[in-house]
Amino acid sequence: MFLLQLGLIGLCIALLPLSYVWVKADDDKFRKLVWLTTFLTLDLIMFGGFTRLTDSGLGCPDWPGCYGTSSPFIAHAQIAAAYQAMPTGPVSMVKAWIEMLHRYFAMAIGVLIIAQMVIAWTARVKKRPLHVSPWWPTGILLLILLQGAFGAWTVTLKLQPVIVTTHLLLGLALLGVLGWLAARMTPIPSLxxxxxxxxxxxxxxxxxxxxxxxxxxxxxxxxxxxxxxxxxxxxxxxxxxxxxxxxxxxxxxxxxxxxxxxxxxxxxxxxxxxxxxxxxxxxxxxxxxxxxxxxxxxxxxxxxxxxxxxxxxxxxxxxxxxxxxxxxxxxxxxxxxxxxxxxxxxxxxxxxxxxxxxxxxxxxxxxxx
CATH class of the missing domain: 1.20.120 (Four Helix Bundle (Hemerythrin (Met), subunit A))
Incomplete structure (x- = not known):
């Protein structure tokens, strides 16, 4: 049940940038979606750094939820007990929220990439000139799923350095691929x-x-x-x-x-x-x-x-x-x-x-x- 709740939270966050793209009165919606996803991925990477630097990576010591729930609100009792047992430990209400916000935003990025994939495959089926292979967003979705797996291992393996570093590098790879796709969709004035x-x-x-x-x-x-x-x-x-x-x-x-x-x-x-x-x-x-x-x-x-x-x-x-x-x-x-x-x-x-x-x-x- 809490997995469905997590998915709905990610969807609700993703609806904000999706709505922004779709209300724009122009014909470049797919390109704008790619650029917006790239920008938000950059923000997510910076927020991931903030999560690590504030020692919030274990703010919720399980994955993908927080003590088996979708929100630190619901897990308030468990978080309070962990904090009381170890006030200087990795768990506190603030750290739990930082960690879960990072996860919520990551899920929202996943929804945006799924939207790109649906648009690209729909354009392929209907033979619309999108000038991008649907395998691009499909491959990006696979990359973000791999990134999510390393995010899970970051928690379950207690911030093991090689896992956390790989998680960072995969995030940057995601940013780089999205940036390449965004550049590919954007005309260059002169070459x-x-x-x-x-x-x-x-x-x-x-x-x-x-x-x-x-x-x-x-x-x-x-x-x-x-x-x-x-x-x-x-x-x-x-x-x-x-x-x-x-x-x-x-x-x-x-x-x-x-x-x-x-x-x-x-x-x-x-x-x-x-x-x-x-x-x-x-x-x-x-x-x-x-x-x-x-x-x-x-x-x-x-x-x-x-x-x-x-x-x-x-x-x-x-x-x-x-x-x-x-x-x-x-x-x-x-x-x-x-x-x-x-x-x-x-x-x-x-x-x-x-x-x-x-x-x-x-x-x-x-x-x-």
Whole structure:
């Protein structure tokens, strides 16, 4: 019964953006739905970071509901008992609501993607020119189901770092695929075929960023942000004592080594130092790439966006250390990484579209379903 209640909550939340798209008086409803889903997915990723950073990941220690119910309201007695037994533990009414809101919004994103799939398959059956294969939203739905499975394991395996990091990366993969689809549905004013030769460089930049985000996720899920308390040095040294073996042992419990011992400070330093050092490589490469790509008119706006986000990421990353990990800055740093990924996806799409024989979708050819 509570599963049906959860589904209805997700549906009710999804009806708000669906209604917004459908009341717009134009013929680009499917494209607007894709863009709106992309934007809301970005918001969900940032809220997921907020959930993790407020230690709310176990606010409801079961899944998909909260103590077998659809709402912390209904589970009030169980939450109060858990909080009374352990006031400093992971369960409280505030944390339960943060965790359940994250789940509600995730279900709403799932409903929006199901709506995309229904529209695309209906257009295929009725032979309407939607200019997108229905397998796109179908594949995205499979991706969000996999993401949901890792969300469940995040709870049931008690925030195991490799599961939480994979959950983050799958969320970013979802954002990237939605961003690519949104870009595919949007006409580009002009294309320069000379930009096509930058496709390998842009793809490599995206790969570097994904690796850096994975390292950042590993820092966050292991709570290693303050393992280095100064900048640019790490605990007063350029190369401090580190334990890479324990720090990067993937399959282990939170705060423990693979052998079941408490993880050492040197292991946390290794995690933090690696993320910080690799950031130098990524920043220098992306700066060079964006400065080169902004020479092309069709790439100038996303390239400028990459330059701006690199500056913001540097400032928020440094502030996390200097200001002792304030919550708004930490959430902004997570969101900045997601925005940077989305911008690089847009750049890669536009460069790919610059190849001879590849054309953008004309705006007048995209119709509602």
């Amino acid at each position: 320069d075929t000379a930009a096509a030769r930058w496709m390998p460089a842009a793809a490599f930049g995206l790969i570097l960023l994904v690796v850096q985000i994975a390292l950042g996720g590993w820092v966050s899920t292991n709570y290693a942000v303050l393992a280095c308390t100064d900048f640019p040095l790490c605990n007063g040294q350029w190369v401090p004592p580190m334990n890479f073996e324990h720090g990067f042992h993937l399959w282990r419990a939170l705060g423990m080594t693979g052998d079941g011992d408490v993880i050492s400070q040197d292991a946390l330093v290794a995690i933090h130092w690696t993320h910080r050092t690799f950031a130098v490589v990524v920043v220098l490469y992306l700066l060079w790439l964006a400065l080169r790509l902004r020479r092309f008119e069709s790439l100038r706006k996303p390239a400028n966006g990459v330059l701006l986000m690199i500056v913001i990421q540097f400032l928020t990353g440094m502030s996390n250390i200097v200001l002792q990990w304030p919550l708004p800055v930490a959430v902004a740093h997570n969101g900045g990484a997601a925005i940077l990924l989305l911008l690089l996806v847009m750049l890669n799409f536009r460069i790919s579209s610059s190849r001879p024989g590849r054309a953008a979708v004309p705006a007048r050819d995209v119709v509602s379903a």
